[in-house]
Amino acid sequence: MKIEVKCEVENCKYWAEGDKCVADSILVVANSGKQASNERETICDTFEKM
Template identity: 55%
Template sequence: MEQKILCEVNNCSYWGKGNKCTADAIYVVSHTGETAENSRETDCKTFKPHDL
């Protein structure tokens, strides 16, 4: 089954054409503990910047 995770962070090593995340798995965390009220309270810990 093809993974369909979209991401607009084009300086991430896992960013691909069409804003597709190419990571095998992603890890998303909440800033506020175990729950989040909205997307601003979350982070993708899989993010890895491109080598400059």
């Protein structure tokens, strides 16, 4: 099953036209520990600067 992942970080090497993430896999982590209360408490650890 293919899932479309949107990303607005244009300086990430996995960013593609149309705000798409083209990484083979995505790793999202919590800012601290293993739980987050909302999206602001998470980080996309897949990010790599171009």
